[in-house]
Amino acid sequence: MTDARSIADSHPDTVRPATRDVILDAAERVVSREGSGRLTIDAVVRESGFSKGGVLYNFPSKQALIEGMVSRLILQAQEDCDCALEQATATGANPVATLIHVILAFKRTHRDVAMAVLAAASESPELLDPVRAMMARIRNDIIANAPDPVMARIALLAADGLHLADLLGLDMITPDEQEAVEARLIQLVSEPSPK
Amino acid sequence: MTDARSIADSHPDTVRPATRDVILDAAERVVSREGSGRLTIDAVVRESGFSKGGVLYNFPSKQALIEGMVSRLILQAQEDCDCALEQATATGANPVATLIHVILAFKRTHRDVAMAVLAAASESPELLDPVRAMMARIRNDIIANAPDPVMARIALLAADGLHLADLLGLDMITPDEQEAVEARLIQLVSEPSPK
DNA sequence: AAATGCAAACCGACCAGACGGTATAGATGC
DNA sequence: GCATCTATACCGTCTGGTCGGTTTGCATTT
Numbered sequence: 001m002t003d004a005r006s007i008a009d010s011h012p013d014t015v016r017p018a019t020r021d022v023i024l025d026a027a028e029r030v031v032s033r034e035g036s037g038r039l040t041i042d043a044v045v046r047e048s049g050f051s052k053g054g055v056l057y058n059f060p061s062k063q064a065l066i067e068g069m070v071s072r073l074i075l076q077a078q079e080d081c082d083c084a085l086e087q088a089t090a091t092g093a094n095p096v097a098t099l100i101h102v103i104l105a106f107k108r109t110h111r112d113v114a115m116a117v118l119a120a121a122s123e124s125p126e127l128l129d130p131v132r133a134m135m136a137r138i139r140n141d142i143i144a145n146a147p148d149p150v151m152a153r154i155a156l157l158a159a160d161g162l163h164l165a166d167l168l169g170l171d172m173i174t175p176d177e178q179e180a181v182e183a184r185l186i187q188l189v190s191e192p193s194p195k
Numbered sequence: 196m197t198d199a200r201s202i203a204d205s206h207p208d209t210v211r212p213a214t215r216d217v218i219l220d221a222a223e224r225v226v227s228r229e230g231s232g233r234l235t236i237d238a239v240v241r242e243s244g245f246s247k248g249g250v251l252y253n254f255p256s257k258q259a260l261i262e263g264m265v266s267r268l269i270l271q272a273q274e275d276c277d278c279a280l281e282q283a284t285a286t287g288a289n290p291v292a293t294l295i296h297v298i299l300a301f302k303r304t305h306r307d308v309a310m311a312v313l314a315a316a317s318e319s320p321e322l323l324d325p326v327r328a329m330m331a332r333i334r335n336d337i338i339a340n341a342p343d344p345v346m347a348r349i350a351l352l353a354a355d356g357l358h359l360a361d362l363l364g365l366d367m368i369t370p371d372e373q374e375a376v377e378a379r380l381i382q383l384v385s386e387p388s389p390k
Numbered sequence: 391a392a393a394t395g396c397a398a399a400c401c402g403a404c405c406a407g408a409c410g411g412t413a414t415a416g417a418t419g420c
Numbered sequence: 421g422c423a424t425c426t427a428t429a430c431c432g433t434c435t436g437g438t439c440g441g442t443t444t445g446c447a448t449t450t
Contacts, residue, residue, distance in 0.1 A: 019425085019426095035319060035320060037319065040408080040409065040410085041409075041410065041411085042408080042409070042410090050426075050427090051426060051427045051428070052410095052411090052426095052427080052428080053412095053413095053414095053425090053426055053427050053428075054425075054426045054427070055426095056410090056411070056412090057424090057425065057426070058425090060411090061410080061411080062409090062410065062411090118363065124230070124232070125230070125364050128363065128364055128365065131365065132364070132365055132367060135365065135367070136367050150372075150375050150376060150379045151379065153368075153372065153376055154349075154350075154353045154376055154379060154380060154383075155349075155353075156356075157352075157353040157356035157357055157360075157376070158349045158350075158352040158353040158356055159356070160356035160359070160360055161351075161352035161353055161354070161355035161356030161357075161359065162352055162356075164355070164356065164359040164360070164363070165352075165355055165359070168313065168323060168359070169320050169323055169327065170323065170326065170327055170330060172327060172330070172331050173348075177345075177348065180345050181345060181348055181349055181352070184345045184346065184349060185349060188349075214399080214400095235434085235435065235436085236435070236436060236437085237434090237435070237436090245400075245401085246400065246401040246402060247401080247402065247403095247436095247437090248399090248400055248401045248402065248438095248439090249399075249400045249401065250400095251436090251437070251438090252398090252399065252400060252401095253399090253400095255437090256436080256437075257435090257436065257437090
C-alpha cells in the first residue's frame with residue numbers, strides 16, 4: 001500500500017501518463033529555479049499542477065520524492081555510461097577517455113538534477129549510497145584495467161572536480177580553458193605513461 | 196547600531212571573550228555532529244549555552260550566522276594559502292604543488308565546516324560568492340605563471356575533485372591510492388611538460 | 391570610592407508562518 | 421461498484437524571528 005506501484009516504475013508510459021515523471025520534472029524545475037533548499041512539497045504541487053494529494057499519493061513522503069529524483073538520475077547516468085562504454089569497446093576507443101566525456105556531458109545536461117541530489121545528500125547522506133555504488137561499479141574496473149591506473153584516476157578526479165565545482169557554482173573556468181583541459185585529459189590517458 | 200562591533204572582530208580576545216567565536220564554534224559542532232540540515236538556531240542556542248536572544252543579538256539572522264561561518268572559514272583558508280605560498284617562494288618550492296598540499300590538508304582539517312558551507316551554499320548560492328572570489332584570487336596567477344598552465348589547472352582540479360567527493364561522501368578511494376594520486380600530482384606539476 | 395547613568399550584551403517567552411503529513415471526499419476508468 | 425487515482429481541507433510541529441525586560445561593564449559625577 002505504501003508503494004502501490006513499487007519504487008521502480010514498472011509501466012514506463014503505456015497506459016499511465018507517467019504521472020510520477022511529471023512530478024519529478026516539476027521537482028527538478030523547482031530546484032533549478034529556486035535552489036535545492038526551496039524544494040518543498042507545496043512548491044512541487046504548485047509547479048506540477050497536481051494537488052498535494054496527488055503528489056503525495058505518488059510519493060508518500062518528501063524523502064520518497066527525493067529518492068525518486070536520485071534513482072531516476074542514477075538510471076540516466078548508468079544508461080549514459082553503459083551505452084558509451086559499450087560503444088567504446090566496440091570501436092576500440094579508450095574507455096577512460098570515454099568516461100571523461102560522459103562525465104562532462106552529464107555535467108552540461110543534468111546540472112539541475114545533480115544539484116538537487118547534492119542538496120539532498122547534505123541533509124541525509126544515506127541517500128547518496130546508491131550513487132556511490134554506481135560510481136564505484138563503473139569506475140573501479142576501468143581504473144584497474146587502464147595502462148596507467150593512477151593517471152586514469154587523476155583524470156577522472158579532475159573531471160569530477162570540474163563537475164562538482166560547477167554544481168557548487170565554484171568554477172570560474174572559461175569555455176576555452178575547459179576545452180584545453182578536456183583535450184589534455186584525453187591526451188594524458190591515451191598515451192602510455194612516459195615514466 | 197546594526198554592527199556595534201563591526202563585522203570583523205577588532206579585539207580578538209582581550210576584554211571581549213569573543214562571543215561570536217563561541218557561537219560559531221557551537222554551530223560547527225552542531226553541523227559536524229548532526230549534519231548540515233539540522234543546523235537550526237535553537238540547536239546552536241542549546242549547543243552554545245547562550246540564550247536565543249544572545250545568539251540572535253550577535254547574528255541577527257540565520258543567514259548572518261551562516262555568513263559568519265563562511266567568512267571565518269575563508270579567513271582560515273586564505274591564511275593557510277598565503278602562509279604556505281610565502282614559504283614556497285622563499286624556499287623556491289613549486290607553488291602549484293604547495294597549493295595542492297594546502298587543499299588536501301584543508302580537506303582533512305576542516306571537513307565539517309566545509310560541509311556546512313557546502314550545505315548552506317546549496318540553499319542560497321550567493322553565500323558562496325566570497326568563496327569563489329578567494330579561490331579565483333589565489334589560483335589564477337598561480338595557474339598563469341605555471342610552466343604548464345593546463346597541467347597545473349588539471350592538478351588543482353583533481354585535488355578539488357578529491358576534496359569535494361570526500362565532502363559529499365562520494366569518494367571510495369583508499370588511503371594508499373590517495374597517496375599515489377597525490378605523489379603523481381606533485382610529479383606532474385613539477386616536471387616540465389613532456390610534449 | 392561609592393553612587394549614578396547609560397548603553398551594550400544577554401535572556402527567554404512568545405508568535406506567525408511554513409512545512410510535512412493525514413483524512414476524507416470526489417472523479418475516472420474498467 | 422471497485423480499484424486507481426486526484427482534490428481539498430485541516431492538523432501538529434518545527435523554526436526563524438520579535439520583543440520587552442534584565443544584567444553587566446564602564447565611564448562620569450560627587
